[in-house]
Each structure stands twice: as structure tokens, then as C-alpha cells.
Amino acid sequence: MPRQITSFSNETVKRLRALRDKKARKADGLFLAEGLRILAEARDSGRLPEIVAYAPAGGVHPLAAEIIAAAEAEGADVIETTADILAKMSGKDNPQAILGAYRQPDTSLASIDRTASPLWIVAQALRDPGNIGTILRTGDATAAGGLILLDDSADPYSVEAVRASMGAIFTQAVVTARWDEFLAWLRSGPGQLVGTSLNTDSDYLAAEYQQPCFLLIGNESQGLPASYEAECDLLVKMPMLGKADSLNAAIAAAVMAFHVRASWRR
């Protein structure tokens, strides 16, 4: 049965609220996802929350009730609370009516099977959690295997990244690794490492993409380090027709991922 909680100082409320902080997420091993759409995506991907909090104002959506019952059957802590307390936990004035705390999965390179998809997205030192979430969403749309985050990146399990992923945090594998670890792993099996760069004349439309293809996207402000470009099997240029010389990192990832998929369909 759900516990009724109406106090901001309740320990579980404090625990959920703390998950907005990266250190607390790391220590606890959980992360927050908000909203029925994302919780349903999680359930469809075989994932249930360990803690669920919801505000029953005006009744509980039948799909929410299903997810709550399924989570409870697996031993989840289920909390019925108020919109105010949900707002406190999510940090939003108009919170979703339900949120869940999920176990962070293993993010080691050993946890993924590169043959699971012909396409993987690799990003280096992304700073913006919104970009990480958007790239996960694009990864889902292009049936990438997942996102490999290199070096010192924003946390893919932050509230902002999970929100921008629109549920893809549950459908895409997420890996974090240092560049040298990644390179050793990559070279231990098949895989074409493709970097986007201005330092090449090779047009992204003319290039041949092999499977599995690992698309390497650089940091938002610096792009790829020269030493990373040097390790790529293929460098391609996306033509910049205007005055700017760069794209948003999530945009570059998407244009490349859709194009690589398109090149395999022709």
C-alpha cells in the first residue's frame, strides 16, 4: 500500500530531492525520472522504479496506476504525496504528477555488446546535460546502440538530461569511459571511428560508412582534440554554408546519425 507523505522533512522526500545533486546521485545509485510518458517508456523497456511518488489530485491515470502496481509488486517504496512536495523534488513549479527513482545501470564499456547495433554515438566532454538528453533521444530515433560519453562529461543521469531524453535514457545504453579506455576497447573488435571535423576535405555525403560505425562528436566549445581526430578511421566535413563555423553538438550528432542510416538504405 502507498504511504501517505505530506511533510517536506520526511526522509524519503529528502532522499528524492537530493537526487537533483550529482554527488548524491552517485552515492545513492538512483536517479530521477519525471512524468508518465517517461515512466511508461521505462516500463516498456523493462525498467521499474525503486521509489515512486505521485500526487493523486483529480485521480490517478490508469497507466500510472499500472506502473505503480507493477513497481509495488517488485518491492518499490510507493509514496502518495502533494503537488507541492513533487515540485520540491523535481525543482519545477509545475511538476509532473508522478516521478520515479531508478537504479543507475552499469556504465562500463564491458556492459555493452557492439554487435547489438550498427551505429553508436560517442561524445567527448559534453558540458550541457540538455545536449546529452537530446543525443540520447536522437540515438533512439536512429536505433543507435547507445551513447558513449568520453572524459569529463555532464552527468547523463541528471534531471535535465533525463528530461531532454524523453525516455531514451531507458532505451539507449549509456557508457562513460576515458578516451584511452575507449580506444583500447574499440580496437579490440570491429568498428569504424568517424569524426566530424573542419580539418578535412572529405564531404560527409560522399564518405562510406562501415558497420559498426562509431560517430565521434566533440565538446560544445572546443570540438575534438587534434589527437582524437588523429585516431579516427575517417574524418568528414559537414559543409558550413553560412558565417558560423560550427554546429551545436547535438545537431551535429543528429545530422550525422540520420545521414549514416540513410547511406545504408540506398
Added chain:
Amino acid sequence: MPRQITSFSNETVKRLRALRDKKARKADGLFLAEGLRILAEARDSGRLPEIVAYAPAGGVHPLAAEIIAAAEAEGADVIETTADILAKMSGKDNPQAILGAYRQPDTSLASIDRTASPLWIVAQALRDPGNIGTILRTGDATAAGGLILLDDSADPYSVEAVRASMGAIFTQAVVTARWDEFLAWLRSGPGQLVGTSLNTDSDYLAAEYQQPCFLLIGNESQGLPASYEAECDLLVKMPMLGKADSLNAAIAAAVMAFHVRASWRR
């Protein structure tokens, strides 16, 4: 000569700070752009600020000095101030060392010439200023003529949109219009209206794009209204290979814009 201002209660400081608010921007007619990179993009596009504020801590960058001198020669109000006051104006803890307030240009449909580019991006009721800025940046990269914002959209001159545009707010035309106004204008001359939709079997890779092409992108959460889709000359579908059924609006705009450009190069 620059005025030295070190008081938070100075009238110009208050005026600049107020530009973070949409109503104040509308009343004043100015908008804020921050950072040397964006101010340089503006200058290269023939635009100078009416007010410039900078913090000379550790010296003024030669390019900043050039822009300041050029603005001053045009009668701009130039303010030398502190990093703390710049932080207050930009709303960021680590502000850029320079910011400018620019006149908002005419955003009517009458202000643009559709023959100026074969490609235009049209977006309906975008809510996220970051998406607007990102689409402007993509518009620059694909040499679109500009961005036409339909209906009740976030403000393209907000600090967040200008920042995400990385200067493209100065290189792309920006239009705001109601749908019925836009449609009447569109049909008064040449132009193919292309909508992205799940309600079609026409693959975006197989379609023929005519010039000028107007790419119509729907609102972040609802997509395009059915009545808008009905007016399109062409509806195309981008295949969704994963579990999700939608893309981020800025991602959809970019994949389409790059693909349309690519289709004309072949």
C-alpha cells in the same frame, strides 16, 4: 569616451538588466547579446550595439576595443563597469567580459525577400528559446534565409535564444507572424511548404524539394496541427527506428535542412 559606472542603481545598468524580461524588451526595442564572439558576428553582419558595457579587468581584447570604438563612432552609449555588474545584467555567475544592447529589427513578413535564399525554416509555437537559438544557428550553417516563427512562440530576442544562436540572430532574418498571415504571404509568390509528419508514407529521402523550400516544424510537444499539415504542398516522414515517435524540434529542423541542401547538391 566610456562612462565609468560602478553602481547597481545606475539607470543604464537597470535598463540593460531589464532586457532579460520580454515586456521590457518589447517596450524598449533593444535586446542583449553577450560575449566577444557574438558581438564580432554582429559587427561582421553590419550591426553595432546602441549600448555597450564591458569590464576591463586584465585589459580589453583588441577586437573588443575595435567594436567599442566603432559603436562609439555611431553614437553608442559606452559603459566601463565591473564584472559583478555585468553578471547582474546577464544573469550569469561568470559573465562574458562584454555585452551589447542592439535594436530589434523589423520582424514582419514584409521585411524579407523570399528569393534571398532557396531555403527557409518555419516553426510553429516553439516554447523553448534554446530551440529557437539552435534553429537559427542551423539556419546559418545551411544558408537558410531566416526563421519564420508562427503563432505564440518564445521570444527570439530573449537572452537564452540569442546565446544559443551563437551569433546567428544577426545573420538570419527573423520573422514573427500568425499562421493565416504567413499562408497568405506564402501563396502570394513561389514556395513549396514542406511539413514533417508521422501521418504520411512519403520518405524524406525520396521526396523532391523545390526552391524556395519552406520547412515547417511543429511545436515541441504537439507537433503540427492537422489543419496546418493539410496546407502543406508536401508531407514527409523521417523514419523513427526506435521506441520514441518524435524528435526534438531543433533536431528535426536540422536533419531536414541538411538533407534538403544535400538533395540539391546531388
